[in-house]
Amino acid sequence: MYKEAYERWLAFPLEDADLLPELENIRENDEEIRDRFAVNLEFGTAGLRGVIGAGTNRMNIYTVRQATQGLAAYLKEQKAEPSVAISYDSRNKNVAFAEAAAGVLAANGVKVYIYDTLMPTPALSFAVRALHCDAGIMVTASHNPAKYNGYKAYGPDGCQMTTESADAVYAKIQNSDIFDDVKHIPFAEGLAAGSISYIEPSVIADYYDNVKKQSVRPGVCEGAGLKLVYTPLNGTGNLPVRHILKEIGIDDITVVPEQEMPDGNFPTCPYPNPEIREALQLGLDLCKQTGADLLLATDPDADRVGIAVKDGDDYKLLTGNEVGVLLLDYICQARTEAGTMPKDPVYVRSIVTTSLADEVAKSYGVTPIKVLTGFKYIGETVLHLEQKGEEERFLFGFEESYGYLAGGYVRDKDAVVASMLICEMAAYYASIGSSIIEQLQRIYGTYGTYLHKVDSFEFEGLAGMELMKALMASLRREKIEEIGGCAVVMLEDYATQMTTDFTTGTQTAIDLPAANVLIYHLDCGASVIIRPSGTEPKIKVYYAAKADTPAAAETLQKKLAEGARDLLGL
Structure with a gap:
């Protein structure tokens, strides 16, 4: 069967000029043909993710269109006139995949709102909620190597799609033919007809306003003299992160030049992952040259952030668990001092995240909630609180894999708000003659x-x-x-x-x-x-x-x- 599928793709008038040469090159390689065509990319709770290329087991405009046809069919069963928000990061084929999805939705009578430039994952989650959409699509493969791309699907609450909804979409996909059963129109035609619209700048401004509202010590960064090195790792974080940091009073920011501009090939590191030292090495080198207090590094879709802090004459990389515990402690301390701690506060972590955070939370009277791995479960917890009129109880959520969220304005991890709070935390500890490193040592001294x-x-x-x-x-x-x-x-x-x-x-x-x-x-x-x-x-x-x-x-x-x-x- 996979050989028949391969021959069918060879004969099909493929729109992407990169696909046919790839298929021709594997004509005599059964293993490569099998790998591309023996199975289909599975649509799960994280949507699609795979290597970019030709075939049913690859990311290309045809697998994107088929998945979107399934999503459109599912949404049309739920609502007569559904709408979907779309964003994309700096990955290769990013615009092509986003526009392919938009063209399918528009052809199926689904209204599309799409950013006119690359924007982070949290901005997609925010747009879904702000525009009252029924779903969202984020074209990203997060921190995977350059050969990957992906397609994350979101529900109307701004969380990644539930298992039940993803299964229903997947059933629609499986019952469709990748070429014959997919409706689509050119992106430009959808724009001209009004079935596709660009997201208004006011939505982005509202997103920034909501990020700034999560500050727990407003004004602490102004005049603090915090010296920062930042790298967006050739992704989407460059403009949003720098915008927020400027808004809170941080002016001394040196951006790693080789990693500043969007580039889906990620030429300076094979894994654009802020968990990996190699991805941060250029930033660390620049820290030593400039004497920076702090290094921030966001991943390509700017939903995760890694940091290094000055430690004597060197810089220490902190883990996601350490940063999460520090932020939780900082937020709880600041809100307790300010008298803004809500009644019955909670924080949320995944089951693979450190239990040290539970000990810190309990010391402030905050109840820990454990959820499965995957930030959508943290987002769902915020949703359940919102449905009970108790959203303000949520203080903070995090995963050990460098994902953090304060506030319920989005329902996914947000490196923009995390970057703001990390800088605020660094400025605060400096203002009292301490540091992030010293505070971490105090926490370990208290709890082990x-x-x-x-x-x-x-x-x-x-x-x-x-x-x-x-x-x-x-x-x-x-x-x-x-x-x-x-x-x-x-x-x-x-x-x-x-x-x-x-x-x-x-x-x-x-x-x-x-x-x-x-x-x-x-x-x-x-x-x-x-x-x-x-x-x-x-x-x-x-x-x-x-x-x-x-x-x-x-x-x-x-x-x-x-x-x-x-x-x-x-």
């Missing part, structure tokens, strides 16, 4: 040293996906008794939604939706979490080690990492 690391193991292609499934199944079949020399005392299996306590033999239900996640709790006070990524061909292993000293925590974490590799046979 927590060390968190993540290993990602890649499994490319169809064979890789099959191996990932086999590894997870093997872990569930075998009773794992120890990891890195520490005995397993409890297992949380989110697929079966059961927790097993091996010391007592008791089982209790997990009150969260099913997910392919295993959490091993160990007798040494540490934990190991294993899960396949929902957006990349990877198995991720998270290590949480707690000890009295940083050295002891690091030694324990290394033992856990060795044990986990043995478990996975890697």
Whole structure:
């Protein structure tokens, strides 16, 4: 079947001039043909994501159009005249994919609102809500390498689409032919007819206003003399982040020149990921040249931010867990002092994010809420509070993967607001003769040293996906008794939604939706979490080690990492 699909694509009058030469080049390579055509890109809760190229298992205007046809059919069943907001980041084929989606929606009687330039993911979430749209599309592959692009689908609440809605859209997609069943019109025709409209500048201004409202110490940056290096990693953050920082009084910003302008090839780093030191190296070098206090780095769609802070004569990269705990502590302290802490405040974290944040939250009388991995679950928590008229209870939400949100104006992580709060936090601690590093040390001194690391193991292609499934199944079949020399005392299996306590033999239900996640709790006070990524061909292993000293925590974490590799046979 995949060979027939390949021949059909060869014969089809393909609009994208890059596709036919690619198909011709693999004519004698069965493995490459199979990889492109044996399966279709699956439309899940994160929409589509894949390598750019020809075929049903690739990102191209045809897979984008087919997915959008499914979305349009789904929306037309829900509402007579639905509308959709669209944005895109700096990825290759970004405009082509955004306009392809818009052309399909317009042809199906769905009103389209689209930004006239690249804008971050949080600005898409904001537009969905501000324009009262029924869905949203963000063309992005987040922090993946340059060969990838993607298509994130959003619901009317500004959250990424629910599993139920995504399944319904996917069913529509599966019942359609990629060429014959897709309606579409040229983008220019939709613009001329008024079925496609550009999003008004006032929406962007409202987004910026809502970001600024999340400040907890307004004015602290003015005259603080904060010296900053910033890199948008060739993505969408350059204008929005610099705009907000200027608005709050930060003028001394040096932008990494090689990474300033949008470039989907990301020429200075293979992974435009603020979690990875290599992506931040140019920024770190510039910090040393300029004597900056702080480095900020946002990923291509500007929903995540990484930082490095001055530490003596060098710069220390902080993890997503560390920044999240620091921001939570800063927000709680500031709002407590200002008397603006709401009644029954809550903060939200994912199950793979540090439990240290729970301890910090409780010290301020803030209730922790744990959700599954994926920021949409944090957004859904804000929605549920809003539906009860209690949105103000939400203080902060974050994931260890460098995603943060303060306020409910958007329902996804937002590197623009996070960048503002990080700079505000740095300026505040400097104003009292302290620093971000010193505050982190105070937190560790109070609650113990927590060390968190993540290993990602890649499994490319169809064979890789099959191996990932086999590894997870093997872990569930075998009773794992120890990891890195520490005995397993409890297992949380989110697929079966059961927790097993091996010391007592008791089982209790997990009150969260099913997910392919295993959490091993160990007798040494540490934990190991294993899960396949929902957006990349990877198995991720998270290590949480707690000890009295940083050295002891690091030694324990290394033992856990060795044990986990043995478990996975890697």
